Amino acid sequence: xxxxxxxxxxxxxxxxxxxxxxxxxxxxxxxxxxxxxxxxxxxxxxxxxxxxxxxxxxxxxxxxxxxxxxxxxxxxxxxxxxxxxxxxxxxxxxxxxxxxxxxxxxxxxxxxxxxxxxxxxxxxxxxxxxxxxxxxxxxxxxxxxxxxxxxxxxxxxxxxxxxxxxxxxxxxxxxxxxxxxxxxxxxxxxxxxxxxxxxxxxxxxxxxxxxxxxxxxxxxxxxxxxxxxxxxxxxxxxxxxxxxxxxxxxxxxxxxxxxxxxxxxxxxxxxxxxxxxxxxxxxxxxxxxxxxxxxxxxxxxxxxxxxxxxxxxxxxxxxxxxxxxxxxxxxxxxxxxxxxxxxxxxxxxxxxxxxxxxxxxxxxxxxxxxxxxxxxxxxxxxxxxxxxxxxxxxxxxxxxxxxxxxxxxxxxxxxxxxxxxxxxxxxxxxxxxxxxxxxxxxxxxxxxxxxxxxxxxxxxxxxxxxxxxxxxxxxxxxxxxxxxxxxxxxxxxxxxxxxxxxxxxxxxxxxxxxxxxxxxxxxxxxxxxxxxxxxxxxxxxxxxxxxxxxxxxxxxxxxxxxxxxxxxxxxxx
Numbered sequence: 027x028x029x030x031x032x033x034x035x036x037x038x039x040x041x042x043x044x045x046x047x048x049x050x051x052x053x054x055x056x057x058x059x060x061x062x063x064x065x066x067x068x069x070x071x072x073x074x075x076x077x078x079x080x081x082x083x084x085x086x087x088x089x090x091x092x093x094x095x096x097x098x099x100x101x102x103x104x105x106x107x108x109x110x111x112x113x114x115x116x117x118x119x120x121x122x123x124x125x126x127x128x129x130x131x132x133x134x135x136x137x138x139x140x141x142x143x144x145x146x147x148x149x150x151x152x153x154x155x156x157x158x159x160x161x162x163x164x165x166x167x168x169x170x171x172x173x174x175x176x177x178x179x180x181x182x183x184x185x186x187x188x189x190x191x192x193x194x195x196x197x198x199x200x201x202x203x204x205x206x207x208x209x210x211x212x213x214x215x216x217x218x219x220x221x222x223x224x225x226x227x228x229x230x231x232x233x234x235x236x237x238x239x240x241x242x243x244x245x246x247x248x249x250x251x252x253x254x255x256x257x258x259x260x261x262x263x264x265x266x267x268x269x270x271x272x273x274x275x276x277x278x279x280x281x282x283x284x285x286x287x288x289x290x291x292x293x294x295x296x297x298x299x300x301x302x303x304x305x306x307x308x309x310x311x312x313x314x315x316x317x318x319x320x321x322x323x324x325x326x327x328x329x330x331x332x333x334x335x336x337x338x339x340x341x342x343x344x345x346x347x348x349x350x351x352x353x354x355x356x357x358x359x360x361x362x363x364x365x366x367x368x369x370x371x372x373x374x375x376x377x378x379x380x381x382x383x384x385x386x387x388x389x390x391x392x393x394x395x396x397x398x399x400x401x402x403x404x405x406x407x408x409x410x411x412x413x414x415x416x417x418x419x420x421x422x423x424x425x426x427x428x429x430x431x432x433x434x435x436x437x438x439x440x441x442x443x444x445x446x447x448x449x450x451x452x453x454x455x456x457x458x459x460x461x462x463x464x465x466x467x468x469x470x471x472x473x474x475x476x477x478x479x480x481x482x483x484x485x486x487x488x489x490x491x492x493x494x495x496x497x498x499x500x501x502x503x504x505x506x507x508x509x510x511x512x513x514x515x516x517x518x519x520x521x522x523x524x525x526x527x528x529x530x531x532x533x534x535x536x537x538x539x540x541x542x543x544x545x546x547x548x549x550x551x552x553x554x555x556x557x558x559x560x561x562x563x564x565x566x567x568x569x570x571x572x573x574x575x576x577x578x579x580x581x582x583x584x585x586x587x588x589x590x591x592x593x594x595x596x597x598x599x
Contacts, residue, residue, distance in 0.1 A: 114318030116259035121169035170224025225256035258306035319387030
């Protein structure tokens, strides 16, 4: 792993911190974090710390919403059969579960459908449309996909199937041939908040439908837990409406856990519901995603829709088996990919590794591992019949999707975002592609490859940490993009017992730390993926740490833990 450069965030304005502490009676540490995030007044603090469901925007503000809801209501009244079609990731899976459960509650005949990742690919497929036609569906609702699926939606229209697209991906200049496109990012849409997840757009559609069918909004709010899963796993901005929806959705997860989620946690040996977005990312998210990676994502959707506890346990066990298979594939392929990367010169603008028959379901995960090892974009490709398909992950400051645009003439197909993308390329073009891609990235960076950095928000001492402070600190969540979990830096830390490694192959570093100056408390700390650094802290020397705070619950008892981001050992005591 490259050596991280530590950078401090701009200190909060002292006067604003003092004023906020006085008016709100918040602790100084929490007030500092709020002021750093632009929250300076009592009114702003109350709005931030207590997001209100009443502050959500009117769904009718979304372009084509009235048209979509009128058509959907007519389908319900006429008892038409509807295909609910979603993507195979967490956002698509939770969307399918949400919309299908809601419509089934109205006695609507629905056909839930999620494409097979490798046979059908991303988005709406002709196979899916054929299934809708043969099932007698006269309406298709696409979730977390559809905006760019021109061919498949033309195909659906040719059979007289009306499609409502609920999506959040950036449209092309051309828009799809559908009955109604619900996408806050489409041209002409005046909806105030543009960063909804795919499930968020579906939630808005159901919210607009409720007045037409004589139900209260509680019937939609019952599905906020699924929406929280989509927001947490899809890494959308945790600002505006997403913050409100995630805040109340996380409460739903804890207060009224659906059988499928309860079974998933039980089978995984997890004692309690996720309390943070990070918990979702490390517990429920990977398991739901595993179905689409090594099995069929419809298994996960059915689990989230399950009402019977026995059925939920059967499906949860199937999902856990898939997740274990995904982990095994991930670990084995990561070893191969890192070994291949080690043979390449370190000065490259991008790491590219390939393997014949590598499982495509874990290529994105492995690409992320390579970025951790060598701080530059990484592409992991699986080759079959002289065609390579895979995933790319990037680093801050390099738009990998824009770099692919520069190589468009050499790529069969690609798509994604600045930090993550997928592509398909013929093996005969790989040499030219590698050269051209490195040139494109070098041009973006002007030859100055970004350095691995870690930014921390506040310097503190471990003596500042206590359960009362942490309880108040938790109110700053949900954390995620644009409301990142606060990162702290503490100097002069020592271990109070010998350090050790835990996890498969001793991959993680486990410490018990305290301040070297007048220690008042000890804290367990874990450095994920930092097991190889155990020798740095074995000599009882003082060191500095950058970390985040987390609650660890074991057998009903909660403790405050530190999640290490980096360690800097002092050369002398």
